[in-house]
């Protein structure tokens with residue numbers, strides 16, 4: 001496979017990065033067509049990437065890099081169901097879950113699209129029956145409350161989407177998400193729900209994840225304690241998984257199971273049965289619209305050449321900032337309170353996918369790979385961490401995301417929100433020179449000695465790379481398109497870096513060691529011998545905790 005670092009395109013980009021370059025501000029001054037040239041629309045989203053410090057030569061070199069990495073061929077391999085997740089020998093076909101063009105998708109010679117449609121119909125029917133009150137709890141009360149028990153991809157996607165789509169919630173329904181093995185998470189949730197009206201959805205691709213299995217077992221015990229009988233469990237517990245045997249072993253009837261398949265990665269699974277909590281909370285039609293929005297982005301991604309392809313452009317611009325400008329962190333800044341879980345969702349989607357140091361062929365990655373992803377909704381983040389983005393010593397790139405219309409048009413709230421959304425990007429790009437800072441202070445009537453004292457603190461370097469993503473309104477369709485945009489961006493970056501974006505071996509070591517530590521921890525009131533099997537820091541931590549728990 002191509003080592004992208006050794007290609008002439010990479011060398012050219014290095015050269016362009018080292019050469020003197022106009023400031024971002026100057027790039028705009030010289031080229032009035034810049035914004036029109038460096039923006040595009042697809043699937044209801046508008047992307048403006050013109051505020052990156054990218055010249056036409058750099059953009060051409062980035063396209064050459066995509067070509068050198070054979071991006072279009074790798075994209076074709078994904079859509080064709082080839083096992084591009086080589087370490088796990090799996091296809092990567094989340095796109096098949098939301099294909100409304102009736103295409104066939106083959107995995108090991110089998111067209112999986114029929115199974116996808118059948119499972120989707122099963123979800124539709126289940127959702128309808130719950131909403132119609134045909135399926136009730138054991139007392140005959142409606143199942144108007146859902147507790148989704150899952151973690152990682154079995155939690156973050158559904159939770160993010162349920163929160164994002166709150167204007168579409170079915171009246172009278174509530175959904176809770178329990179992920180942490182910290183018992184407080186489950187206890188707090190159970191304290192807020194009525195067992196007779198609650199449907200527990202145990203969401204786990206593997207049905208082996210410690211946190212989820214522990215929470216599910218405790219929820220089941222609580223249900224029985226609260227008057228449910230063994231025979232009632234079937235009415236209150238369903239499973240979403242790829243692992244039928246483990247579901248059965250856990251005590252959930254496979255008739256109450258919604259399946260998905262090993263070619264759906266956990267962090268790409270909200271489109272599958274894992275989306276059941278979304279469908280129940282917003283209705284199946286809206287869930288389907290979410291899928292359709294993603295499909296619209298898939299169609300764009302599948303067909304558009306890299307120079308006009310929104311996910312590919314976002315990926316290439318990101319590679320420029322990461323590898324050639326040295327931005328080790330990337331902020332996701334939604335100016336929409338309903339998207340408050342988007343940064344957390346994208347942390348998993350991006351960092352678990354592209355936080356890799358070995359290439360797919362096992363060779364070490366010769367360049368930096370996935371950046372640190374973080375973020376908060378605007379304007380809150382402005383009053384928290386933007387300081388560092390504006391004036392810190394590290395370069396940080398950012399995506400600003402906003403709907404032009406609000407679901408809650410109260411007074412001038414949305415105009416103020418949008419003014420901040422736009423002004424922050426402008427400020428990050430243009431910065432403020434010392435001369436400007438001085439002139440402003442003098443105009444405000446400050447004494448010369450104060451101007452001298454404050455001038456260095458009032459300088460903004462500018463040139464902070466930002467992308468703007470604008471949609472008309474946050475709807476199921478635009479949310480679907482937005483998530484798919486990021487999924488494909490992540491795919492493109494992984495393909496160019498030559499890493500496998502679809503495995504996650506990096507989460508294993510901690511899990512194994514936790515399994516070793518667990519039996520060494522004292523139960524409450526239990527005396528344990530001093531720990532000896534670890535490094536001295538780890539032994540001391542175990543002893544410290546055990547002393548407190550023994551007392």
Ligand code: F6P
Nearest residue numbers: 152153154204205206209266507
């Ligand atoms: O530990 C990481 C991980 O495997 C994620 O990739 C996944 O989304 C999460 O755990 C949950 O896994 P599961 O759905 O199998 O419980």
